[in-house]
Amino acid sequence: MVTAGPTHEKIDPVRYIGNYSSGKMGFAIAEELASQGAKVILVTGPVALKSGNENILRVDVVSAVEMNTQCHRYFRDCNGAIMVAAVADFAPVLVDNQKIKRTSENYLLELRPNPDIAESLGKIKRKDQILVGFALETNNEENNAFMKLQKKNLDFIVLNSLSDSGSGFQHDTNRIKILDRSGAITTFGLKQKTEVSVDIVNKLIEIENSISGLP
Numbered sequence: 001m002v003t004a005g006p007t008h009e010k011i012d013p014v015r016y017i018g019n020y021s022s023g024k025m026g027f028a029i030a031e032e033l034a035s036q037g038a039k040v041i042l043v044t045g046p047v048a049l050k051s052g053n054e055n056i057l058r059v060d061v062v063s064a065v066e067m068n069t070q071c072h073r074y075f076r077d078c079n080g081a082i083m084v085a086a087v088a089d090f091a092p093v094l095v096d097n098q099k100i101k102r103t104s105e106n107y108l109l110e111l112r113p114n115p116d117i118a119e120s121l122g123k124i125k126r127k128d129q130i131l132v133g134f135a136l137e138t139n140n141e142e143n144n145a146f147m148k149l150q151k152k153n154l155d156f157i158v159l160n161s162l163s164d165s166g167s168g169f170q171h172d173t174n175r176i177k178i179l180d181r182s183g184a185i186t187t188f189g190l191k192q193k194t195e196v197s198v199d200i201v202n203k204l205i206e207i208e209n210s211i212s213g214l215p
């Protein structure tokens, strides 16, 4: 299973809270897995991308709560999950069913935290399942990513660099580091997201083989 894209958190019938995630990284990973013969469940937030491979079952969602429901629906039947989606951290407590009117007063929007999907899957993950996360850090990158790996019970975490131009949100290229549970860090150069996805899938295969005892 792969999650991709942003989530949109409704404010009223015409407005939402979102983020700039394009879904490109998640879709590239889903395509790479599918092209290697895997059956992929791609749980995606609202994106402008198409998925052509017949090995990909696309599940469209809008909000974090919907993404959480769909991930929990499919996870137990999967060999693992790669959590690429940029899930909104908060959602409005109340969704207005009328368009909110403009006033001259300040408008306060109360937000509640969204479920952490990766963390909840980490709690139910079986020994034969692999869970992979992404991290986008602005400071103390490697330490923060490693703490996230432990907190969410991930097998490895992909650290996106924000300090590189051409890397991360909306770009076609990305520069990543992979941190695993042993503390090993592998650094990769700036590459197309399609090539980055090959590096990530290779790491996945390495872990899968070590779980199943293959060389």
Ligand code: C5P
Pocket: 003, 064, 083, 084, 085, 086, 087, 088, 089, 114, 115, 116, 117, 118, 119, 132, 133, 134, 135, 136, 148
């Ligand atoms: O804690 P942070 O948002 O930095 O963690 C990022 C990782 O956790 C990503 O793999 C992201 O897809 C996943 N995540 C999630 N549900 C959330 C927040 C993050 O699955 N609500």
